[in-house]
Amino acid sequence: MQIIENAKVYDAIIVGSGAGGGMATKILSEAGMKVALVEAGPYFDPKDPVTMTQLKNPWDSPRRGASSTRAFGDFDMSWGDWSVDGEPYTQKDGSEFMWWRARMLGGRTNHWGRISLRFGPKDFKHRDVDGLGDNWPISYDDIKPYYDRLDKMVGVYGTNEGRENDPDGFFLPPPKPRLHELYYIKAARKLGVDVIPSRMSMLTKKLNNDRGVCFYCRQCGRSCNQYADFSSSSVFCIPAINGGQVDLHVNSMVKNVLTDEEGRATGVSYISKEDRKEYRLKGRVVVLGASACSTARILLNSKSSQHPNGLGNSSDNVGRYLHDSTGAGRSGFVPALMDQKTGYNQDGTGGMHVYSPWWLDNKKLDFPRGYHIEVGGGMGMPHYGFGWNISEYNKYLGLPTGGYGDKLRKDVKKFYGAFISMAGRGEAIARRENRCEIDPDVVDQWGIPVLRFNYQWSDYERHQARHMHQTFEEIIHAMGGTPLGDTPGKDQDYGLLRPGQIIHEVGTTRMGDDPKTSVTNKFCQLHDADNVFVVDAGPFTSQADKNCTWTIMALSMRTSEYIVEQFKQKNI
Incomplete structure (x- = not known):
């Protein structure tokens, strides 16, 4: 396959434009960093009259608005599904995990329920309550200032x-x-x-x-042409792109993170869906917000002599502790x-x-x-x-x-x-044996090895x-x-519905203080590569009895500002 090198060197490459990736795009670009935003789907603006489905009547659809061809109905703004043509995933030992993939600017935030709940003090330290799972390395007090700012930035009733x-x-x-x-x-x-x-x-x-x-x-x-509801595309990504600091790469399936001889990230490689060629972007920092399972897939496929088991996987915990609501x-x-x-x-x-x-x-x-x-x-x-x-x-x-x-x-x-x-x-209990891993025998239509799930309630x-x-x-x-x-x-x-069906999967790159038992630190930074960060739900040590999106965004804000600080100090 032909490989095309992009000569430009970005301050940050962000993979995924959903809740976490969109927030990172906003924070890093507004701080003056030059950003490449890489999205697996096409450009999408809720105000676009061509794609807008808001206010259409059921009889405008030949299926009367039913969900026979799209999981949430003909008019729901969900460019993606639990099943995506040419992009399979497999199961192991009777697992029935359902993996939702969104393919559009803004990702899942274009059609999520917008239930915006903070995790509570017990949710970060639940092992102290019932002895199960692990405590987070941060507390509610650590994240509260970011929740407060998020409420005011995005709006929540x-x-x-x-x-x-x-x-x-x-x-x-x-x-x-x-x-x-x-x-x-x-x-x-x-x-x-x-x-x-x-x-x-x-x-x-x-x-x-x-x-x-x-x-x-x-x-x-259906997405909102008034931008009155929150979606990452309308509130974060489009304003950031219009700000001039962001280059958007759409229809781009990220294959792996590229690393140097010291094991630090130098950029990412992606397959263009438009010409099926491989492109390589260079960046000083790589920020993964592709969703918990997609990020795990990218890391596990990022093998090198310095990272023989995949980038960030020296603890053999990438993909593990997967759990859904x-x-x-x-x-x-x-x-x-x-x-x-x-x-x-x-x-x-x-x-x-x-x-x-x-x-x-x-x-x-x-x-x-x-x-x-x-x-x-x-x-x-x-x-x-x-x-x-x-x-x-x-x-x-x-x-x-x-x-x-x-x-x-x-x-x-x-x-x-x-x-x-x-x-x-x-809330489900996070267990190490529930995981996603690379299937050694199956690739998708882009030639990228796919995930295999092993998950039991x-x-x-x-x-x-x-x-x-x-x-x-x-x-x-x-x-x-x-x-x-x-x-x-x-x-x-x-x-009990099947795992993954609620689309709240978390935990595949869990945070912790000990590199032997976790993938990221308390700033969602890989223990094994200090210029790689994760801003989706992967770093969650545990779920809660709340939807995870508000916490994804609060953590992404905290991580992104940490990146800006470390960048200014020339630590990364």
């Missing part, structure tokens, strides 16, 4: 509640609960389940002149929500207006750590399969529904908005999922409703 492990922040006004959420609040609190306003990164109030304010179309997953979900039919009037906008922001943070003491339960509950329902834009399946649900409801024509239309209107859903998202996670379903059923009954579907049993892992 919510309320200060004074909860011990769900830290307060700097919040914009939250939207009011919708009807189905009011029913949820009443039922949940009756059972002792806490409910507070959601913490989401949509602007309910003007933040600056570059971004608009949410007008409650409930379509944040636990997940389970349930829906219910609530008769009190039938026959709602439809002449008003009940859309709101894209996602929930209220949620339940973890409320129990694990010492009284048969599993460690916790989970939060995300609430769905209401009368959003109907689409094919938008909320109920007559033939499936009738065996639980015993209702005379079905048919076609006027009767079907009448039933749809009658039951529209009468269903509620709940999703649990919890433990009873800790299964018992957590069982508790989720018990809670969901109790809340639905307290609403006077009927849970849909059978209660999953042990043979179904109690309804």
